[in-house]
Amino acid sequence: xxxxxxxxxxxxxxxxxxxxxxxxxxxxxxxxxxxxxxxxxxxxxxxxxxxxxxxxxxxxxxxxxxxxxxxxxxxxxxxxxxxxxxxxxxxxxxxxxxxxxxxxxxxxxxxxxxxxxxxxxxxxxxxxxxxxxxxxxxxxxxxxxxxxxxxxxxxxxxxxxxxxxxxxxxxxxx
Amino acid sequence: xxxxxxxxxxxxxxxxxxxxxxxxxxxxxxxxxxxxxxxxxxxxxxxxxxxxxxxxxxxxxxxxxxxxxxxxxxxxxxxxxxxxxxxxxxxxxxxxxxxxxxxxxxxxxxxxxxxxxxxxxxxxxxxxxxxxxxxxxxxxxxxxxxxxxxxxxxxxxxxxxxxxxxxxxxxxxxxxxxxxxxxxxxxxxxxxx
Numbered sequence: 001x002x003x004x005x006x007x008x009x010x011x012x013x014x015x016x017x018x019x020x021x022x023x024x025x026x027x028x029x030x031x032x033x034x035x036x037x038x039x040x041x042x043x044x045x046x047x048x049x050x051x052x053x054x055x056x057x058x059x060x061x062x063x064x065x066x067x068x069x070x071x072x073x074x075x076x077x078x079x080x081x082x083x084x085x086x087x088x089x090x091x092x093x094x095x096x097x098x099x100x101x102x103x104x105x106x107x108x109x110x111x112x113x114x115x116x117x118x119x120x121x122x123x124x125x126x127x128x129x130x131x132x133x134x135x136x137x138x139x140x141x142x143x144x145x146x147x148x149x150x151x152x153x154x155x156x157x158x159x160x161x162x163x164x165x166x167x168x169x170x171x172x173x174x
Numbered sequence: 175x176x177x178x179x180x181x182x183x184x185x186x187x188x189x190x191x192x193x194x195x196x197x198x199x200x201x202x203x204x205x206x207x208x209x210x211x212x213x214x215x216x217x218x219x220x221x222x223x224x225x226x227x228x229x230x231x232x233x234x235x236x237x238x239x240x241x242x243x244x245x246x247x248x249x250x251x252x253x254x255x256x257x258x259x260x261x262x263x264x265x266x267x268x269x270x271x272x273x274x275x276x277x278x279x280x281x282x283x284x285x286x287x288x289x290x291x292x293x294x295x296x297x298x299x300x301x302x303x304x305x306x307x308x309x310x311x312x313x314x315x316x317x318x319x320x321x322x323x324x325x326x327x328x329x330x331x332x333x334x335x336x337x338x339x340x341x342x343x344x345x346x347x348x349x350x351x352x353x354x355x356x357x358x359x360x361x362x363x364x365x366x367x
Contacts, residue, residue, distance in 0.1 A: 011338065014317075014341070015319060015323075042356060045356045046348060049298055049356070050298065050348075052294065053199075053203060053295070053298055053299060053302065054299060055195070055199055055202075056202030056203075056212075057208050058198055058212065059212060062194060062198075062212060062216070063190050063191055066190050066194075069220050070186065070219065070224075073220050074223065074224065
Protein backbone atom coordinates (compact mmCIF):
# COMPACT_ATOMS: atom_id res chain seq x y z
CA UNK A 1 0.00 0.00 0.00
CA UNK A 2 2.69 2.50 1.01
CA UNK A 3 4.70 1.62 -2.11
CA UNK A 4 1.84 2.44 -4.45
CA UNK A 5 1.15 5.62 -2.53
CA UNK A 6 4.85 6.52 -2.77
CA UNK A 7 4.73 5.91 -6.53
CA UNK A 8 1.70 8.19 -6.87
CA UNK A 9 3.43 10.96 -4.95
CA UNK A 10 6.55 10.54 -7.06
CA UNK A 11 4.51 10.72 -10.28
CA UNK A 12 2.88 13.90 -9.06
CA UNK A 13 6.23 15.39 -8.07
CA UNK A 14 7.62 14.74 -11.56
CA UNK A 15 4.87 16.90 -13.01
CA UNK A 16 4.46 19.65 -10.46
CA UNK A 17 5.39 20.74 -6.91
CA UNK A 18 3.60 18.73 -4.21
CA UNK A 19 0.74 20.35 -2.36
CA UNK A 20 1.22 20.79 1.42
CA UNK A 21 -0.99 17.80 2.27
CA UNK A 22 0.88 15.66 -0.29
CA UNK A 23 4.23 16.73 1.14
CA UNK A 24 3.16 15.85 4.68
CA UNK A 25 1.93 12.46 3.44
CA UNK A 26 5.36 11.89 1.87
CA UNK A 27 7.10 12.86 5.09
CA UNK A 28 5.00 10.32 6.97
CA UNK A 29 5.91 7.61 4.49
CA UNK A 30 9.61 8.37 4.73
CA UNK A 31 9.54 8.31 8.51
CA UNK A 32 7.83 4.90 8.43
CA UNK A 33 10.06 3.51 5.64
CA UNK A 34 13.53 5.13 5.75
CA UNK A 35 14.68 3.22 2.63
CA UNK A 36 12.30 5.39 0.63
CA UNK A 37 14.38 8.46 1.50
CA UNK A 38 17.41 7.35 -0.54
CA UNK A 39 15.26 6.57 -3.56
CA UNK A 40 13.43 9.88 -3.27
CA UNK A 41 16.71 11.80 -3.00
CA UNK A 42 18.08 10.05 -6.06
CA UNK A 43 14.95 10.87 -8.03
CA UNK A 44 15.16 14.54 -7.05
CA UNK A 45 18.83 14.66 -7.97
CA UNK A 46 17.98 13.24 -11.39
CA UNK A 47 15.30 15.91 -11.79
CA UNK A 48 17.87 18.58 -11.13
CA UNK A 49 20.28 17.00 -13.60
CA UNK A 50 17.60 16.87 -16.27
CA UNK A 51 16.85 20.52 -15.64
CA UNK A 52 20.41 21.16 -16.81
CA UNK A 53 19.74 19.70 -20.24
CA UNK A 54 20.99 22.37 -22.60
CA UNK A 55 18.40 24.34 -24.50
CA UNK A 56 18.63 24.35 -28.24
CA UNK A 57 19.76 27.65 -29.71
CA UNK A 58 16.96 29.41 -31.58
CA UNK A 59 17.71 31.86 -34.36
CA UNK A 60 16.40 35.37 -33.81
CA UNK A 61 14.23 35.30 -36.95
CA UNK A 62 12.64 31.89 -36.34
CA UNK A 63 9.12 33.23 -35.79
CA UNK A 64 9.28 35.53 -38.83
CA UNK A 65 10.49 32.69 -41.06
CA UNK A 66 7.84 30.36 -39.70
CA UNK A 67 5.05 32.85 -40.37
CA UNK A 68 6.31 33.39 -43.91
CA UNK A 69 6.48 29.66 -44.53
CA UNK A 70 2.98 29.15 -43.17
CA UNK A 71 1.59 31.92 -45.35
CA UNK A 72 3.26 30.64 -48.50
CA UNK A 73 1.97 27.13 -47.79
CA UNK A 74 -1.59 28.34 -47.42
CA UNK A 75 -1.48 30.55 -50.57
CA UNK A 76 -2.31 27.83 -53.16
CA UNK A 77 -5.90 26.61 -53.11
CA UNK A 78 -6.40 23.45 -51.11
CA UNK A 79 -7.81 20.46 -52.90
CA UNK A 80 -10.77 20.35 -50.53
CA UNK A 81 -11.68 23.93 -51.51
CA UNK A 82 -11.90 23.26 -55.25
CA UNK A 83 -15.49 23.42 -56.61
CA UNK A 84 -17.00 20.03 -57.27
CA UNK A 85 -19.89 18.71 -59.31
CA UNK A 86 -22.29 16.23 -57.72
CA UNK A 87 -20.23 16.45 -54.54
CA UNK A 88 -17.34 14.40 -55.85
CA UNK A 89 -16.41 15.24 -59.43
CA UNK A 90 -13.78 17.94 -59.46
CA UNK A 91 -14.49 20.80 -61.87
CA UNK A 92 -10.81 20.86 -62.72
CA UNK A 93 -11.06 17.27 -63.91
CA UNK A 94 -14.05 18.16 -66.06
CA UNK A 95 -12.15 21.06 -67.59
CA UNK A 96 -9.18 18.82 -68.38
CA UNK A 97 -11.41 16.19 -69.94
CA UNK A 98 -13.16 18.82 -72.07
CA UNK A 99 -9.89 20.22 -73.38
CA UNK A 100 -8.63 16.72 -74.18
CA UNK A 101 -11.84 15.81 -76.00
CA UNK A 102 -11.70 19.03 -78.05
CA UNK A 103 -8.08 18.35 -79.02
CA UNK A 104 -8.93 14.80 -80.08
CA UNK A 105 -11.92 16.02 -82.14
CA UNK A 106 -9.76 18.60 -83.90
CA UNK A 107 -7.14 15.94 -84.68
CA UNK A 108 -9.81 13.62 -86.09
CA UNK A 109 -11.27 16.38 -88.28
CA UNK A 110 -7.81 17.18 -89.66
CA UNK A 111 -7.13 13.50 -90.37
CA UNK A 112 -10.47 13.06 -92.08
CA UNK A 113 -9.91 16.13 -94.20
CA UNK A 114 -6.52 14.84 -95.23
CA UNK A 115 -7.98 11.47 -96.15
CA UNK A 116 -10.72 13.11 -98.18
CA UNK A 117 -8.19 15.31 -99.97
CA UNK A 118 -6.11 12.25 -100.78
CA UNK A 119 -9.10 10.39 -102.21
CA UNK A 120 -10.10 13.42 -104.24
CA UNK A 121 -6.59 13.73 -105.64
CA UNK A 122 -6.53 10.04 -106.55
CA UNK A 123 -9.88 10.32 -108.33
CA UNK A 124 -8.65 13.32 -110.28
CA UNK A 125 -5.51 11.48 -111.36
CA UNK A 126 -7.52 8.45 -112.47
CA UNK A 127 -9.79 10.68 -114.50
CA UNK A 128 -6.77 12.23 -116.22
CA UNK A 129 -5.31 8.80 -116.92
CA UNK A 130 -8.51 7.52 -118.48
CA UNK A 131 -8.71 10.61 -120.72
CA UNK A 132 -5.16 10.04 -121.87
CA UNK A 133 -5.83 6.38 -122.61
CA UNK A 134 -8.89 7.27 -124.71
CA UNK A 135 -6.81 9.75 -126.70
CA UNK A 136 -4.13 7.13 -127.50
CA UNK A 137 -6.43 4.27 -128.71
CA UNK A 138 -10.01 5.31 -129.44
CA UNK A 139 -10.93 1.84 -130.91
CA UNK A 140 -10.25 0.25 -127.60
CA UNK A 141 -11.97 2.98 -125.72
CA UNK A 142 -14.78 0.82 -124.42
CA UNK A 143 -12.45 -1.93 -123.26
CA UNK A 144 -9.97 0.52 -121.76
CA UNK A 145 -12.71 2.52 -120.18
CA UNK A 146 -14.03 -0.58 -118.43
CA UNK A 147 -10.54 -1.50 -117.35
CA UNK A 148 -9.75 2.01 -116.14
CA UNK A 149 -12.92 2.10 -114.13
CA UNK A 150 -11.92 -1.07 -112.38
CA UNK A 151 -8.88 -0.08 -110.38
CA UNK A 152 -8.03 -3.62 -109.43
CA UNK A 153 -7.89 -4.61 -113.11
CA UNK A 154 -5.58 -1.70 -113.74
CA UNK A 155 -3.14 -2.89 -111.10
CA UNK A 156 -3.20 -6.41 -112.50
CA UNK A 157 -2.58 -5.04 -115.96
CA UNK A 158 0.50 -3.32 -114.65
CA UNK A 159 1.93 -6.52 -113.20
CA UNK A 160 1.06 -8.97 -116.01
CA UNK A 161 1.59 -8.44 -119.80
CA UNK A 162 -1.53 -8.38 -122.00
CA UNK A 163 -1.91 -11.51 -124.21
CA UNK A 164 -2.36 -10.64 -127.91
CA UNK A 165 -4.60 -13.48 -129.12
CA UNK A 166 -4.53 -12.39 -132.80
CA UNK A 167 -0.75 -12.32 -132.93
CA UNK A 168 -0.61 -15.64 -131.19
CA UNK A 169 -2.92 -17.17 -133.75
CA UNK A 170 -0.77 -15.86 -136.59
CA UNK A 171 2.37 -17.26 -135.05
CA UNK A 172 0.79 -20.67 -134.52
CA UNK A 173 -0.19 -20.86 -138.17
CA UNK A 174 3.41 -20.30 -139.10
CA UNK B 175 -6.05 27.98 -31.66
CA UNK B 176 -9.66 28.78 -32.57
CA UNK B 177 -8.46 32.17 -33.77
CA UNK B 178 -5.81 30.48 -35.88
CA UNK B 179 -8.56 28.30 -37.29
CA UNK B 180 -10.32 31.51 -38.36
CA UNK B 181 -7.18 32.66 -40.15
CA UNK B 182 -5.84 35.03 -37.49
CA UNK B 183 -2.09 35.27 -38.19
CA UNK B 184 -1.47 37.33 -35.05
CA UNK B 185 -2.84 34.46 -32.99
CA UNK B 186 -0.63 32.05 -34.90
CA UNK B 187 2.37 34.24 -34.19
CA UNK B 188 1.57 34.15 -30.46
CA UNK B 189 1.31 30.38 -30.66
CA UNK B 190 4.70 30.09 -32.31
CA UNK B 191 6.31 32.42 -29.78
CA UNK B 192 4.84 30.48 -26.87
CA UNK B 193 5.65 26.96 -28.02
CA UNK B 194 8.78 27.31 -30.15
CA UNK B 195 11.14 26.71 -27.22
CA UNK B 196 9.55 23.45 -25.94
CA UNK B 197 9.07 22.11 -29.47
CA UNK B 198 12.60 22.90 -30.61
CA UNK B 199 14.05 21.49 -27.37
CA UNK B 200 12.01 18.32 -27.75
CA UNK B 201 13.32 17.75 -31.27
CA UNK B 202 16.86 18.90 -30.46
CA UNK B 203 17.20 16.42 -27.60
CA UNK B 204 16.45 13.61 -30.04
CA UNK B 205 18.31 14.73 -33.15
CA UNK B 206 21.19 16.56 -31.40
CA UNK B 207 21.33 18.96 -34.34
CA UNK B 208 20.24 22.55 -33.73
CA UNK B 209 19.76 23.38 -37.42
CA UNK B 210 17.68 20.29 -38.11
CA UNK B 211 15.69 20.89 -34.94
CA UNK B 212 14.79 24.39 -36.09
CA UNK B 213 13.85 23.25 -39.58
CA UNK B 214 11.69 20.48 -38.23
CA UNK B 215 10.09 22.76 -35.65
CA UNK B 216 9.23 25.17 -38.43
CA UNK B 217 7.58 22.30 -40.31
CA UNK B 218 5.65 21.43 -37.17
CA UNK B 219 4.14 24.90 -36.96
CA UNK B 220 3.48 25.05 -40.70
CA UNK B 221 1.66 21.74 -40.37
CA UNK B 222 -0.33 23.13 -37.45
CA UNK B 223 -1.32 26.12 -39.58
CA UNK B 224 -2.25 23.96 -42.58
CA UNK B 225 -4.33 21.62 -40.43
CA UNK B 226 -5.95 24.32 -38.31
CA UNK B 227 -9.29 23.85 -40.08
CA UNK B 228 -9.38 20.27 -38.74
CA UNK B 229 -8.63 21.23 -35.12
CA UNK B 230 -11.37 20.35 -32.62
CA UNK B 231 -11.86 22.12 -29.33
CA UNK B 232 -12.16 18.81 -27.51
CA UNK B 233 -8.54 17.98 -28.34
CA UNK B 234 -5.81 19.45 -26.18
CA UNK B 235 -3.53 21.63 -28.27
CA UNK B 236 -0.24 20.48 -26.67
CA UNK B 237 -1.17 16.85 -27.33
CA UNK B 238 -1.81 17.65 -30.98
CA UNK B 239 1.31 19.80 -31.25
CA UNK B 240 3.69 17.24 -29.79
CA UNK B 241 2.11 14.41 -31.76
CA UNK B 242 3.01 16.28 -34.93
CA UNK B 243 6.48 17.04 -33.57
CA UNK B 244 7.09 13.41 -32.65
CA UNK B 245 5.88 12.13 -36.02
CA UNK B 246 8.09 14.52 -37.97
CA UNK B 247 11.06 13.64 -35.74
CA UNK B 248 10.49 9.93 -36.30
CA UNK B 249 10.29 10.54 -40.06
CA UNK B 250 13.60 12.35 -39.91
CA UNK B 251 15.22 9.54 -37.94
CA UNK B 252 13.99 7.00 -40.51
CA UNK B 253 15.25 9.19 -43.34
CA UNK B 254 18.66 9.44 -41.68
CA UNK B 255 18.97 5.70 -41.27
CA UNK B 256 18.15 5.27 -44.99
CA UNK B 257 20.32 8.17 -46.22
CA UNK B 258 23.05 9.10 -43.76
CA UNK B 259 24.39 12.57 -44.63
CA UNK B 260 27.38 14.51 -43.43
CA UNK B 261 26.46 17.67 -41.65
CA UNK B 262 27.91 20.99 -42.69
CA UNK B 263 27.18 24.56 -41.78
CA UNK B 264 24.92 26.09 -44.37
CA UNK B 265 26.19 29.30 -45.85
CA UNK B 266 24.01 32.32 -46.33
CA UNK B 267 22.62 32.28 -49.91
CA UNK B 268 23.88 35.83 -50.56
CA UNK B 269 26.95 36.14 -48.35
CA UNK B 270 29.34 33.18 -48.39
CA UNK B 271 31.27 34.32 -45.36
CA UNK B 272 28.23 34.49 -43.10
CA UNK B 273 26.21 31.62 -41.63
CA UNK B 274 22.57 31.28 -42.65
CA UNK B 275 21.54 31.48 -39.02
CA UNK B 276 22.88 33.67 -36.25
CA UNK B 277 22.61 32.57 -32.65
CA UNK B 278 23.14 34.55 -29.48
CA UNK B 279 25.77 33.17 -27.08
CA UNK B 280 24.11 33.20 -23.64
CA UNK B 281 26.86 31.42 -21.72
CA UNK B 282 28.40 33.56 -19.00
CA UNK B 283 30.29 31.05 -16.78
CA UNK B 284 34.04 31.49 -16.18
CA UNK B 285 36.30 29.09 -18.15
CA UNK B 286 36.94 26.33 -15.52
CA UNK B 287 33.28 26.21 -14.45
CA UNK B 288 32.17 26.37 -18.04
CA UNK B 289 34.28 23.31 -18.78
CA UNK B 290 32.76 21.31 -15.91
CA UNK B 291 29.30 22.58 -16.66
CA UNK B 292 29.69 21.86 -20.35
CA UNK B 293 30.95 18.34 -19.71
CA UNK B 294 28.08 17.54 -17.38
CA UNK B 295 25.49 18.91 -19.78
CA UNK B 296 27.04 16.92 -22.61
CA UNK B 297 26.87 13.78 -20.53
CA UNK B 298 23.25 14.37 -19.65
CA UNK B 299 22.37 15.10 -23.27
CA UNK B 300 24.21 11.98 -24.43
CA UNK B 301 22.48 9.79 -21.88
CA UNK B 302 19.06 11.12 -22.86
CA UNK B 303 19.73 10.78 -26.59
CA UNK B 304 20.84 7.17 -26.06
CA UNK B 305 17.48 6.13 -24.62
CA UNK B 306 15.05 4.13 -26.79
CA UNK B 307 12.77 6.52 -28.64
CA UNK B 308 9.56 5.79 -26.76
CA UNK B 309 11.26 6.03 -23.37
CA UNK B 310 13.01 9.25 -24.32
CA UNK B 311 9.83 10.82 -25.69
CA UNK B 312 7.81 9.86 -22.64
CA UNK B 313 10.52 11.08 -20.25
CA UNK B 314 11.08 14.39 -22.07
CA UNK B 315 7.37 15.14 -22.24
CA UNK B 316 7.06 14.31 -18.56
CA UNK B 317 9.99 16.66 -17.87
CA UNK B 318 8.09 19.45 -19.67
CA UNK B 319 5.76 19.59 -16.71
CA UNK B 320 2.67 20.83 -18.57
CA UNK B 321 1.86 17.56 -20.34
CA UNK B 322 -0.19 15.12 -18.28
CA UNK B 323 0.45 11.37 -18.24
CA UNK B 324 -2.80 10.87 -20.16
CA UNK B 325 -1.66 13.30 -22.85
CA UNK B 326 1.75 11.63 -23.04
CA UNK B 327 0.07 8.27 -23.55
CA UNK B 328 -2.01 9.78 -26.39
CA UNK B 329 1.08 11.24 -28.04
CA UNK B 330 3.12 8.05 -27.98
CA UNK B 331 0.13 5.77 -28.53
CA UNK B 332 0.42 3.66 -25.39
CA UNK B 333 -1.81 2.90 -22.44
CA UNK B 334 -1.45 5.01 -19.31
CA UNK B 335 0.24 2.23 -17.33
CA UNK B 336 2.64 1.50 -20.21
CA UNK B 337 3.50 5.18 -20.39
CA UNK B 338 4.31 5.36 -16.69
CA UNK B 339 6.40 2.22 -17.06
CA UNK B 340 8.35 3.80 -19.92
CA UNK B 341 9.06 6.89 -17.83
CA UNK B 342 10.15 4.77 -14.88
CA UNK B 343 12.52 2.68 -17.03
CA UNK B 344 13.96 5.76 -18.68
CA UNK B 345 14.69 7.35 -15.33
CA UNK B 346 16.25 4.18 -13.93
CA UNK B 347 18.52 3.98 -16.98
CA UNK B 348 19.53 7.62 -16.62
CA UNK B 349 20.27 7.18 -12.93
CA UNK B 350 22.62 4.34 -13.80
CA UNK B 351 24.29 6.31 -16.59
CA UNK B 352 24.71 9.46 -14.50
CA UNK B 353 25.47 7.80 -11.18
CA UNK B 354 29.01 9.25 -10.92
CA UNK B 355 27.57 12.75 -11.19
CA UNK B 356 24.80 11.98 -8.72
CA UNK B 357 27.29 10.61 -6.18
CA UNK B 358 29.87 13.37 -6.48
CA UNK B 359 27.26 16.06 -6.35
CA UNK B 360 28.73 17.69 -9.43
CA UNK B 361 25.21 18.70 -10.37
CA UNK B 362 25.08 20.72 -7.16
CA UNK B 363 28.25 22.66 -7.96
CA UNK B 364 27.12 23.40 -11.48
CA UNK B 365 23.69 24.44 -10.27
CA UNK B 366 25.17 27.20 -8.11
CA UNK B 367 26.38 29.14 -11.17
